[in-house]
Amino acid sequence: MPQGQPGALAGTRVIDLTQMLAGPYCTMMLADHGAEVIKIEPVDGDPTRHFGPFPADDTAHHFGGYFQSTNRNKLSLALDLKKPEGKKLLLRLVRDADVLVENFRAGVMDRLGLGYEVLAKENPRLVYASIRGFGDPRTGASPHVDRPAFDVVAQAMGGAMGITGPDERTPIKIGPGIGDIFPAALAAFGILAAYHHAARTGQGQFVDVAMYDSIVSLCERMVYQYSYTGRSPVPEGNQHPILCPFGTFPARDGQVTIGCPRDSFWTELTEIMGRPELASDPRFRTNNDRLAHRREAVALVEEWTRTRSKAEIAEALGVRVPFGPVNTAADIYADPHMAVREMLVEVEHPGSSAPVTIASTPIRMTVTPGGVVRRAPTTGEHTDAVLLALGVGADEIASLRAAKVIA
Known part of the structure; x- marks a missing residue:
């Protein structure tokens, strides 16, 4: 998305309560195409800021490569949602928002008094999206609903590992975090579908994506293979079970x-x-x-x-x-395709004298092109700007900061 040129989602406000990879990747996709994504993080910062790698000359460690890659194009508002004042600020933000995304365990937002039903009363057109290991009881109460899940769990349970490996005795985890990234992409699609409905009708809704479900859908081939043959597919090395060679x-x-x-x-x-x-x-x-x-x-x-x-x-x-x-990564950097398609972009890394490279969006549009326009934010970098735009006065902001409601 060239500087100064709005993306297709310009004017769309997204409240981002996500951490780790699945949620941030989802909201990154929206930010890459022009949505205003306000990342709400704890006053001491998103824990993934501490994940590396870090540039050799970076002693500040505002964030590492893990955070930089999937939190570019976002604003950061550091807010304590456990405090009443923090909850009130979130409710004020929600009233003017189009989308809210979170990936806590089921019930966390409800226990905070900020569940979907509460927020929908504040803003009936709100699209509220969740990404969880096993979904949300609102759309189907899984017996696994309370279990935590990460990429490797979704890959294992959803079948990806069960059909990947050199032989049937050696299942292997796929390198990229598909257990996070594929659910993230599906959630972004679901959000935009629900947002389209809300734009037409004024009716928001709850969008629920389970990581387990997502990987089963990614491995759709094994589902019909089992149905047609009665046999569970197994890893077959680097060849294909249906096509040859x-x-x-x-x-x-x-x-x-x-x-x-x-x-x-x-x-x-x-x-x-x-x-x-x-x-x-x-x-x-x-x-x-x-x-x-x-x-x-x-x-x-x-x-x-x-x-x-x-x-x-x-x-x-x-x-x-x-x-x-x-x-290899070096081969990808050297391939002229990457330069022509502008898939590798340089961004500033606070605390380092040299820029770093991250992958850009693969979704190309001729009228409203998306892309990377700014680095990931430091913790609370935009707190004052967001709250001032919300109508919070400078004195109130100072009082909230002194009480450690914001940072």
């Missing part, structure tokens, strides 16, 4: 991915490999034939890739066969 293959200097989801791609691949007769071989003619002889089909491709570098394979396959090298 479709996975990773060794190169002379690393690994590459090749996918042939259609028989025409297999024909192209066999020609490039110098083995055109394989396209008409009854063992490999169709995808189902290749699946039945997967070990032989994969071995044939491996035999060809193993003696070539990643660059040589890329040149040989060109645009004829789906292909991609297995990239």
